Amino acid sequence: MERGSFGSRLGFVLAAAGSAVGIGNIWKFPYMTGEHGGAVFLLLYLALMFSIGLAVMLAEMVIGRAGQRDQVGAYKRLKGGAWPLVGYLGIVTGFLLLSFFSVVAGWTIAYAVKAISGDLTGSSPEALGGLFENFVAQPWQPIAYQGLFMAATVAIVVGGIHKGIERWCKLLMPALFVILLVLVVRSLTLPGAADGIAFFLYPDFSEITGETFNAALAQAFFSLSLGMGVIITYGSYLGRKESLPGAALWVTSLDALVAVLAGFLIMPAVFSFGFDVASGPGLSFITLPAVFAAMPFGQVFAVLFFVLLAIAALTSSVSVLEIVVAYFVDEHKIPRARAASIYGFIIFVIGVPSSLSLGIWGDITIDDKIIFDFVDYLVTHLMLPIGGFFIAIFVGWVIYPKAVAEVTDQGERPFPLMPFWGFTCRYLAPIAIFWILVSGL
Numbered sequence: 001m002e003r004g005s006f007g008s009r010l011g012f013v014l015a016a017a018g019s020a021v022g023i024g025n026i027w028k029f030p031y032m033t034g035e036h037g038g039a040v041f042l043l044l045y046l047a048l049m050f051s052i053g054l055a056v057m058l059a060e061m062v063i064g065r066a067g068q069r070d071q072v073g074a075y076k077r078l079k080g081g082a083w084p085l086v087g088y089l090g091i092v093t094g095f096l097l098l099s100f101f102s103v104v105a106g107w108t109i110a111y112a113v114k115a116i117s118g119d120l121t122g123s124s125p126e127a128l129g130g131l132f133e134n135f136v137a138q139p140w141q142p143i144a145y146q147g148l149f150m151a152a153t154v155a156i157v158v159g160g161i162h163k164g165i166e167r168w169c170k171l172l173m174p175a176l177f178v179i180l181l182v183l184v185v186r187s188l189t190l191p192g193a194a195d196g197i198a199f200f201l202y203p204d205f206s207e208i209t210g211e212t213f214n215a216a217l218a219q220a221f222f223s224l225s226l227g228m229g230v231i232i233t234y235g236s237y238l239g240r241k242e243s244l245p246g247a248a249l250w251v252t253s254l255d256a257l258v259a260v261l262a263g264f265l266i267m268p269a270v271f272s273f274g275f276d277v278a279s280g281p282g283l284s285f286i287t288l289p290a291v292f293a294a295m296p297f298g299q300v301f302a303v304l305f306f307v308l309l310a311i312a313a314l315t316s317s318v319s320v321l322e323i324v325v326a327y328f329v330d331e332h333k334i335p336r337a338r339a340a341s342i343y344g345f346i347i348f349v350i351g352v353p354s355s356l357s358l359g360i361w362g363d364i365t366i367d368d369k370i371i372f373d374f375v376d377y378l379v380t381h382l383m384l385p386i387g388g389f390f391i392a393i394f395v396g397w398v399i400y401p402k403a404v405a406e407v408t409d410q411g412e413r414p415f416p417l418m419p420f421w422g423f424t425c426r427y428l429a430p431i432a433i434f435w436i437l438v439s440g441l
Contacts, residue, residue, distance in 0.1 A: 010170070012166075012234065012237070012238050012242070012247060013247055013250045013251060013254070014166075014169040014170055014173045015165050015166055015169040015234060015315075015319070016230075016231060016234050016247070016251045016319075017169075017173060017250070017251045017254040017255060018169045018172065018173050018315030018316065018318070018319065021173070021176065021254065021255050021258045021312055021315060021316070022101075022223075022225075022312050022313060022315065022316030022317075023101075023104060023105065023108065023309055023312050023313045023316070024219075024222055024223045024316070025223055025255065025258045025259040025262055025312065026180075026258065026262045026284070026308065026309055026312050027104070027283075027284045027309060028219070028222075028223075029045075029219060029223065029259045029262055029263065030262050030263055030265075030266040030267065030283060030284075031278070031283040031284075032215060032219050033045075033200070033263055033267070034267075034270075034276075034277035034278040034283065035215075035278045036207070036211070036212045036215050036216070037203075037204060037207030037208075037212060038199040038200055038203070038204070038207075038267075038277075039199065039200055039201050039202050039203035039204070040203040040204060040205060040207045040208055040212065041207075041212060041215070041216055042200065042201075042203075042260070042263065043203055044208070044212060044213060044216035044217075045216040045219055045220050045259070046256060046260075048216055048217050048220040048221075048432075049220045049223075049224070049252055049255070049256050050252060050256070051424065051428070052217070052220070052221075052424060052428060052429045052432050052433075053220045053221060053224045053226065053252060054248055054249065054252045055392070055421055055424035055425055055428070055429055056221075056224075056226050056227075056388055056391060056392055056425075056429055056433075057224055057226060057231055057248045057251060057252060058244060058245060058248040058407070058421060059391050059392055059394075059395035059396075059403070059425055059429075060226065060229070060230075060231035060232045060235060060391055061231055061232075061234075061235035061238070061244045061247065061248055062235070062244060062395055062403045062406045062407060063075070063078065063232045063235065063391065063394065063395065063399075064231065064232040064233060064234065064235025064236040064237075064238070065235045065236060065238050065240070065244065065406060066078060066399070066402055066403070066406045067232075067236060068236050069236055069330050070087070070232075070233055070236065070323070070326035070327040070329070070330040070331060071086075071087035071090050071091070071229035071232040071233055071323060071326075071327070072084045072087035072088060072091070072327055072330075072331055073087075073327075073330050073331055074087065074232060074236060075087045075394075078399050078402065079394070079398055079399060083390075083394060083398070086387060086390045086391070086394065087229060087232075087327075089228075089383065089386065089387055089390075090227070090228040090229030090232070090323060090387050091229070091323060091324055091327050092383070093227070093228040093229075093379055093383040093384060093387060094228050094229070094230075094320045094321075094323045094324050095324060095343075095346075095347055095350060096350070096375055096378065096379050096383070097228065097320055097379045097384075098153075098317055098320045098321060098324075098347045098351070099347050099348075099350040099351035099354060099375065100351060100354040100372055100375045100376055100379075101313070101316070101317060101320070102146050102149050102150050102153075102317060102347065102348065102351050103142065103146050103351050103354050103355045103372065104313070105146070105149045105310070105313035105314070105317060106142055106143075106144075106145030106146035106147075106148065106149045106355075107135075107136070107142065107145065107285065108149075108306055108309040108310040108313055109145045109148060109149055109306075109310050110135065110141070110142070110145045111285060111289075111306040111309075112303060112306035112307050112309075112310055114131075114306075115289075115292075115299060115302035115303040115305075115306050116303055118299060119131070120289045120292065120293060120299070120302050121293055121298065121299050121302075124290070124293075125275070125286065125287065125290040128286050128289050128290050128293070129286045132285045132286050136355075136358040136359065137358060137359035137360075137362075138359060139356060139359055139360050142355050142358075143352055143355050143356075146348065146351060146352075146355055147348055149310075149313070149314070149317070150317075150344055150345075150347065150348040150351075151344075152314060153314065153317045153318055153321050153344060154321065154340045154341055154344035154345075156168050156314070156318050157318055157321050157322055157325055157336075157340040157344070158336060158337045158340045158341070160336060165318055165319075165322065168315075168318070169315055169318075172311050172314065172315050173315065175311060176258070176308060176311045176312060176315070177258075179304050179305075179307060179308040179311075180258065180261050180262070180265065180308055181261070182304060183265050183301060183304055183305055183308065184261055184264045184265045186295075186301055187264065187265045187266070187268045187269040187272075188264065188268055190268055190269060190272040190273075190295065191272060192268075192271060192272040192273075193268030193269070193271065193272050194268075195268075195271040195272075196267035196268035196269070196270060196271030196272065196277075197264070197267065197268055199267055199271065199277065200263050200264065200267040200268075214435065214436065214439045217432055217435070217436055218380070218381070218385075218436050218439075221384065221385070221388060221433070221436065222380055222384065223255060223259060224251075224252065224255055225316065225319065225320075226384070226387075226388050226391075227383070227384035227385060227386070227387035227388035227391065228320070228323065228383070228384060228387050229323050229387070230319045230320060230322070230323055231251075232323075232391075233319075233322055233323045233326045234319065234322075236326070240409070243413060244406065244407050245407060245415055245417070258312075265305075266283065266284075266288065269288065269291045269295075270283070270287060270288075270291060272291070273290070273291050273294055273295075275287045275290065275291065284305075284309065288302075288305065289302060292305070321340065321343070321344055321347070324339075324343050324347075325339045325340050325343065328343065353371045354371050354372040354375055355372070356371075357370040357371035357372045357373075358370070358372055381436070381437075381439070382437065385433050385434075385436045385437040386437060388429070388433045389429075389430055389433045389434060389437065392424075392425045392426075392429040392430050392433065393425075393430055395425050396422065396424075396425030396426035396427075396429075396430075397426060400422065400425075400426075403425075404418065404422075407421075
């Protein structure tokens with residue numbers, strides 16, 4: 001069965017950046033920044049993104065392009081032995097991550113509809129908090145939006161790499177940036193926005209703790225979609241003429257840019273209206289709608305914001321479903337449309353308990369966590385770090401000569417940072433990722 005491929009470097013960069021740029025950047029990064037000291041968290045996050053994060057991303061691209069298969073097949077082709085188990089871990093991680101991710105993504109569609117209908121207009125923060133809690137606690141409406149989101153994800157993945165994922169990412173990613181920039185300009189022109197800018201840009205180094213470092217490292221790792229094989233899978237569709245270090249730098253830079261722009265959107269707006277910047281996960285669904293309700297033309301900006309969140313979620317979910325589909329297409333020769341439809345539906349079904357755990361199944365707990373929080377914890381703090389740890393070890397110690405040849409195009413394309421990249425894959429990244437893992441435990 002002939003494999004697809006990206007038609008251009010731009011298509012690959014936008015697709016890979018779309019994988020990295022998700023609601024983790026626009027929903028999670030701002031509230032993590034608010035909870036961990038503002039600018040000092042931003043500095044740590046960027047430093048870790050462009051050191052450990054960039055190195056592991058390049059390692060995943062190397063495995064993918066050198067193996068020219070899905071992540072299980074790539075490990076089989078490059079080394080074999082027990083290493084394909086890392087690929088299988090990534091597939092299981094993808095199933096679980098997309099199961100709870102699609103629940104939150106469904107909320108973004110629901111809130112875009114609420115914003116269009118005017119349900120968020122003129123409401124107090126207390127009323128908006130009640131609206132959100134009542135919505136997520138319902139048994140069927142959140143599941144319906146989750147199903148709608150998964151159907152859109154499946155439809156794009158069915159189209160394949162060039163006609164599906166690449167085509168849609170070339171449309172969705174520029175749209176995401178345009179909407180984000182419009183919202184940033186509006187936020188920066190609000191009265192009192194300077195206080196939010198100061199919080200975001202002027203670090204207080206007394207805020208640095210071990211927890212701050214750990215949170216920044218985990219966020220950098222999570223926001224780049226590392227550790228489950230997304231970039232391995234996308235790298236397998238990349239042509240030989242493309243520069244891997246250049247592509248990795250572009251993807252990391254675009255991901256960091258969106259996170260920083262999200263900070264410039266949310267911090268000035270929250271400070272302008274005197275809300276709590278450390279209000280946690282409810283920042284996007286409770287606090288920001290209250291901000292929009294209080295500003296002129298707030299309904300327009302609320303619609304734009306939740307459409308933005310939905311686009312960011314879709315570009316990420318497409319990449320996660322693709323790692324599952326690529327495995328069944330490459331290793332089991334299942335037609336793409338059938339694989340995407342079957343396994344997209346299975347992921348949707350697996351996600352239903354996470355949705356219900358916020359309402360009627362709220363009494364069911366695992367390790368004192370509701371199902372949604374447990375699956376999130378299992379993926380973010382355990383499975384992703386384990387996957388990333390073995391990816392770095394595999395490239396740094398097991399196939400390093402092959403990796404050097406892949407990065408340098410058999411020595412034809414110089415890579416001045418090769419010694420630093422090798423050191424990072426062998427020592428720095430495994431130690432840092434192990435730290436995340438231990439902290440998660």
